[in-house]
Amino acid sequence: MPNLPLGIPSNVEKYFYNRKNGLVKIKSFLNTLNQNVANQILITGNRGVRKSFLLKKLLLELPEDILTSYIDISNLYGIQKGNLTEEQIMQALLENMNSSLRNDDDTLKKKIQNSIKDLILQIKNKEYDFKDAGSVFGVGIPDITDDYQKLSKFVMEYPQKIVDSSKGKIKGFVIVIDEFQFIGELESPEAFFWLIRSFTQKQDNVSYIFTGSTSTTSEMVNKLNGITGAFGNRMIQFNLDPFTKKETKNYLKERVNEIKFTDEGLKRFYKCTIGYPAYINSFCNMMSSSILYDENEVIHEFYQKLEQIAVKWVTIWSSLSNQEKDIISTLVENKSLKWNELIKKLDFSESTVRKNLIKLKNKGLINHHNKIYNVEDYMLSSWLKNEKDKNGFYPS
Template sequence: MDEIASITDTNLTETQFFNRRDEINILSNLLISTEFNSAPTILLTGIRGVGKTALIKKIRNKFEREYLVVDIDLSRSSAYQQKNLTRASMIKIIYDSIIRSSKEFGLKTISNQIEKYFKTKNFKIDKLLSYEHIPIPIFESEDNYERLAEFVMELPQKIYEDNNDKIKGVFIFIDEIQLIKDLGDELNGFLWYMRSFIQTQKNVAYIFCGSMSLKDSLINDLNGNKGAFGGRMLTIEVQPFSKKTTENYIKSMRRNIQLDHGGFERFYKCTRGIPYYINIFAKYLPENLTLSENNISELFKDSIDYLAIHFVYMWSKLTFQEQKIIISLLENPKKRIEVANSLKVTSGSLNRPLNRLLDYDLIEYANDKYQITDPIFGYWLKNSYEKNGIYPFRSI
């Protein structure tokens, strides 16, 4: 087998991409129906690090020769990075991604179609640039947003209709969909707007993929009874590896990692079968030694800063009050009033920080209580306190 996959690597080789046959078969069978005018809308969810992005890249690679596959990663968009995610910037992200994917596939006729559209629809265009022979409109104002948005949302179906001799359908993958919550008050309206076009398209499948549990509020906004898609989305949750799959995965690695029964049980408890954590921790373990439960416990403490690297970054971005809320939840879940009492503040003053922590997926709300979403985050904070006698409030 190849070396263990890098913690940031999503383009995995056949041997690095372990398991997920059931998910691949389910998604493939659903997407194939796009060819026959029955395109699905899919919500692919799962906790961070479970392998969703690697999975959708695997699916994309499987179909990209016969279908136009549009890959939209919101986390990589300049609008999100610059904290300027709006309805208009979302439309631009979708437009740019469609154009890029069409060019890569070799659909040359799209440039003529787009140029004709802009010239005949009486848009107020400051100038019309050309990128790789594809017209890129620069508007002098936002007066044209509604008509441009309508054109962009209809574009995938039009591309299929003009090129059905070259492609069997269009797949729109929107990764890191949880980041769309940055739209704030515009979120609900934009989701309903998207749905109004998606529900009428016959040869365009949409796959929304995000790091969130089924308790996330965005799930309800998307697919709840009163959500934009009102239960019409097919929801697939990517689960962590089972104990047996984790054991087989470790055995298949090139590195000779040896665990006795107690050592494996502790390893699984630490990583919870999440591939991201399995890969990081496995890289940290010594080879050619039989590791016991105690060995794994000590090595886990030593490696916690690596396992929690994402949370270390997130923690540094939190306000002092948000950090205090997290600390209050370390030992057990709490009701809002209990959190307020522990911080000696009013319950109403916690609205904004709690909502921000929920949006960051650092905490979740279940059974009328708030709790830390990922135990690794809690382990890191507790370990920091054990080593330093204080939580890392000011600097990391």
């Protein structure tokens, strides 16, 4: 059986299927850092479409004189058991930016990194006094009384200061904020986005890439880059598409040539996986080289192994509250519902439904478009429907 990665493999180079389009595009937006123009980028796309892998690959490919940083907000959210705060995000950003100044022979990088080490410890102990840190960049840190303001100002100015103090050796800083939709769990995501906006506006060499499993029309996307959102449409925004039929075919040929399809079988395989590498990989790992997959074989295998193919969803599902699960299964059952229809079908209060819907939208599980709610992901609903058909009830 093939052994394709289900997560982001540590050996990105080995497993990355060279789909140049996305990379070339993002690189060209980042190239302007060399001319002191910093683009801000927002990449949306459904779960498993290949966002994180593409960005990891991008960071590996950027030249030495561009520093890079990557944080995943869903990890922070998980570590904090759902109590995410602005301070934690700032702290993670600073730690990560700092570790990107790899401890190499470069004395400038080393010097900055060492001075910041103590500071990070200080922040962990909630001592927000950065007076000494100012000397790292030869600038004083203004005397601000509010701790979060001090911390955020320091962190937000940090990357540009590094570029400025490098005297041309470092051209820019690229910061990836993955699963950014979890920022929706903060008390005021708007304030957080506006904060970033207010600093990026003044910085010529720092590009942020926000990405997450959320639809182009989600509330978080609007708050970040909608007309009335913090960046007011000024971010370069695009949606990542899955592999096309042709790319899927080539990918299979290159990576799992031992799996044989008839033409109709391959067509059906594409229909089942909709070109999402996450599903292509997990489906392939369940397939055998001793079978010729025609349409019926693919369908049979798909339903037989759906739980393994949709493995990501099994984990996400089990992390949801009963109320969240109820809302999702009601939507799966009814395909899509308006607010009034949904309320009627659920037996908890309107405010509870509202609260849960916000959570589900932020997690990229539910879509709200033209006043209609539905389940965002086709694989999640297929898996749930199949479980219901098989067992008579939705998984607990």
